[in-house]
Amino acid sequence: MEKPLTQRIRSDGEVVDIGAYESTGGYQALRKALKLVPKEIIEIVKQSNLRGRGGAGFPTGAKWSFVPLGPEAPRPKYIVCNADEMEPGTFKDRVLLEGDPHEVIEGLMIGACAIEADVAYIFLRGEYKLAGQRLARAVEEAYQRGYLGKNILGSGRNLEMVLHMSGGRYMCGEETGLLNALEGKRANPRAKPPFPQVSGLWGKPTIVQNVETLANLSHIINNGPEWFKKLSLTPDGGTKLYGASGKVKRPGVWELPLGTPAREILEQHAGGMRDGVKFRGMLPGGASTDFLVEEHLDVKMDFNEVQKAGSRLGTGTMIILDDQTCPVGMICNLEQFFAQESCGWCTPCWSGLAWAAKMLEAIEEGRGELGQLDKLAYITRFVAPGNTYCALAPGAAEPLQSGLKYFREDFERHIREKRCPWSH
Amino acid sequence: MLRPEVRQEIEAELEHYPTKQAVCIDAMLIVQKHRGWVSDESLKDLAEFLGMSVEDLDGVATFYNLIFRRPVGRHVIMVCDSVSCWIMGYERLRKHLTSRLGIQMGETTADGRFTLLPIVCLGTCDHAPAMMVDGDLHRDLDPEKVNVILEKYQ
Numbered sequence: 001m002e003k004p005l006t007q008r009i010r011s012d013g014e015v016v017d018i019g020a021y022e023s024t025g026g027y028q029a030l031r032k033a034l035k036l037v038p039k040e041i042i043e044i045v046k047q048s049n050l051r052g053r054g055g056a057g058f059p060t061g062a063k064w065s066f067v068p069l070g071p072e073a074p075r076p077k078y079i080v081c082n083a084d085e086m087e088p089g090t091f092k093d094r095v096l097l098e099g100d101p102h103e104v105i106e107g108l109m110i111g112a113c114a115i116e117a118d119v120a121y122i123f124l125r126g127e128y129k130l131a132g133q134r135l136a137r138a139v140e141e142a143y144q145r146g147y148l149g150k151n152i153l154g155s156g157r158n159l160e161m162v163l164h165m166s167g168g169r170y171m172c173g174e175e176t177g178l179l180n181a182l183e184g185k186r187a188n189p190r191a192k193p194p195f196p197q198v199s200g201l202w203g204k205p206t207i208v209q210n211v212e213t214l215a216n217l218s219h220i221i222n223n224g225p226e227w228f229k230k231l232s233l234t235p236d237g238g239t240k241l242y243g244a245s246g247k248v249k250r251p252g253v254w255e256l257p258l259g260t261p262a263r264e265i266l267e268q269h270a271g272g273m274r275d276g277v278k279f280r281g282m283l284p285g286g287a288s289t290d291f292l293v294e295e296h297l298d299v300k301m302d303f304n305e306v307q308k309a310g311s312r313l314g315t316g317t318m319i320i321l322d323d324q325t326c327p328v329g330m331i332c333n334l335e336q337f338f339a340q341e342s343c344g345w346c347t348p349c350w351s352g353l354a355w356a357a358k359m360l361e362a363i364e365e366g367r368g369e370l371g372q373l374d375k376l377a378y379i380t381r382f383v384a385p386g387n388t389y390c391a392l393a394p395g396a397a398e399p400l401q402s403g404l405k406y407f408r409e410d411f412e413r414h415i416r417e418k419r420c421p422w423s424h
Numbered sequence: 425m426l427r428p429e430v431r432q433e434i435e436a437e438l439e440h441y442p443t444k445q446a447v448c449i450d451a452m453l454i455v456q457k458h459r460g461w462v463s464d465e466s467l468k469d470l471a472e473f474l475g476m477s478v479e480d481l482d483g484v485a486t487f488y489n490l491i492f493r494r495p496v497g498r499h500v501i502m503v504c505d506s507v508s509c510w511i512m513g514y515e516r517l518r519k520h521l522t523s524r525l526g527i528q529m530g531e532t533t534a535d536g537r538f539t540l541l542p543i544v545c546l547g548t549c550d551h552a553p554a555m556m557v558d559g560d561l562h563r564d565l566d567p568e569k570v571n572v573i574l575e576k577y578q
Contacts, residue, residue: 076442085547086544086545086547087545088506088507088508088544088545088549089506089507089508089545089549090545090547090549091547091548091549091550093547094547094548125547126453126490127490127502127543127546127547127556127559128547129559129560129561130561160440162440162441164450165450165453166449166488166490167449167452167453167487167488167489167490167491168488168489168490168491169487169488169489170544181449182446183443183445183446184441184443184445184446184447184448184449184484185445185484186483186484186487187487187488202442202443243549243550244550245508245511245512245549245550245552246508246511246512247511247512251549251550251551251552252550253550283507287506287507287545317549319507319508319511319549320511321511322511325511329510330507330510330511333505333506333507333510334507337505337506337507337544340544341544343487
């Protein structure tokens with residue numbers, strides 16, 4: 001089984017430095033990309049069926065095709081690596097950033113070639129200190145070898161790359177919130193349209209891509225779109241970094257063909273549930289995805305199939321709920337997170353999520369009333385897509401609405417018994 | 425007045441961005457690296473240096489949780505309270521830390537040694553529960569391990 005994204009990553013936890021990266025084919029894709037015209041690169045990526053790995057799954061080539069190209073296009077243009085991995089339960093981009101930073105950087109360079117970007121920013125969450133040190137060093141190495149700066153490898157093309165350490169907050173991972181953060185503002189979302197591809201950073205065309213998405217690009221350029229599609233078990237191309245956390249025997253991250261069934265990830269790779277606990281449900285791709293339960297375990301973990309099962313692939317890192325853990329407490333923890341991280345821009349979000357969190361706290365502590373379950377369901381509709389500028393609140397609704405569906409009896413039991421049945 | 429070394433670091437950041445305001449978060453983090461937190465006085469100096477109003481800059485400062493607008497202890501403990509750590513024993517960890525240090529979340533010990541803060545998912549969920557102390561990640565925690573770790577930070 002091919003594992004292009006993680007093939008170079010060292011088992012001793014040390015970083016792949018530029019020497020090791022170059023001696024295993026590193027920066028050959030950049031050399032190829034520098035000889036292609038932007039439209040050719042975009043076409044290759046379109047044909048590969050690469051979809052964004054940050055959570056939304058937007059086709060990468062299609063995203064790029066909205067950027068104005070040619071001598072008339074506004075300049076400078078920007079490309080941003082979204083390394084603000086803050087979705088609770090998600091720990092996959094860290095593996096790439098710490099293990100093989102040049103792979104991410106080369107992807108960023110190829111993306112820059114495709115949209116004729118002049119400046120690339122790496123937006124890294126402030127807590128990823130080790131990744132920050134390794135990225136800073138890798139960027140420096142890339143400048144020294146002439147992969148960055150003016151007249152890259154004699155191509156006549158220029159690219160500056162800057163590492164930005166974030167000041168915190170979940171909202172920074174939201175595409176337009178991130179742009180505001182880079183401009184030195186509060187990370188509130190922006191209205192779309194205009195889309196960032198046309199008017200992003202400082203009003204100029206800007207592309208924002210997730211770390212894992214970027215890490216795929218050198219392999220697509222080197223091996224071609226047909227090879228990339230064959231890596232996957234489904235029509236969307238490539239492998240995927242899957243993960244599992246919670247009370248499983250071997251929590252971790254694994255690079256597997258896109259579309260690997262959830263059961264295989266849970267049982268073979270994560271080793272199944274720990275002794276003495278049983279599987280009750282899971283959030284398949286981070287905190288802002290709907291719960292799936294036992295009957296869904298054979299779902300292929302790709303964008304379309306998980307959606308058909310009633311959830312989203314999201315980041316592909318599963319959070320497992322076991323029978324010794326209170327589902328109401330878990331959902332309460334999730335909604336407290338979303339309420340706290342709401343930036344306060346849209347009323348349904350700041351008001352609705354705080355209200356939901358308060359009711360969930362009451363239910364969990366044995367002060368709940370049956371009528372609150374209808375109110376919670378109402379809030380999930382109140383924050384539905386279209387009522388807010390960004391996807392934070394609609395994402396917050398996902399574990400809540402599905403939790404109310406699959407764990408209704410657990411909610412009612414808390415209310416009936418006026419206590420959490422899991423607390424001793 | 426901004427100290428020369430602080431000013432120099434901020435000026436280096438300015439080269440990477442088209443506006444002065446863009447570096448304001450970096451600038452506050454630079455001040456914090458040198459002084460531990462961002463005081464009203466530092467905020468005023470920075471606002472002037474960056475051509476922003478103090479109110480606008482404070483609006484940015486108070487949005488970002490890694491920028492401290494109040495003094496913190498010599499060591500800052502950030503305990504992950506997000507979902508995977510919650511499943512794997514965050515509550516037990518929180519109770520242990522608050523009782524051992526004798527402070528609640530958001531407080532600083534009387535001797536100024538530790539500030540205790542909650543933090544969202546640290547992205548190390550396969551080694552939950554986790555915390556950071558001064559930027560060092562500590563994972564797979566239990567109360568005994570926490571005791572040993574705290575001794576390293578005097």
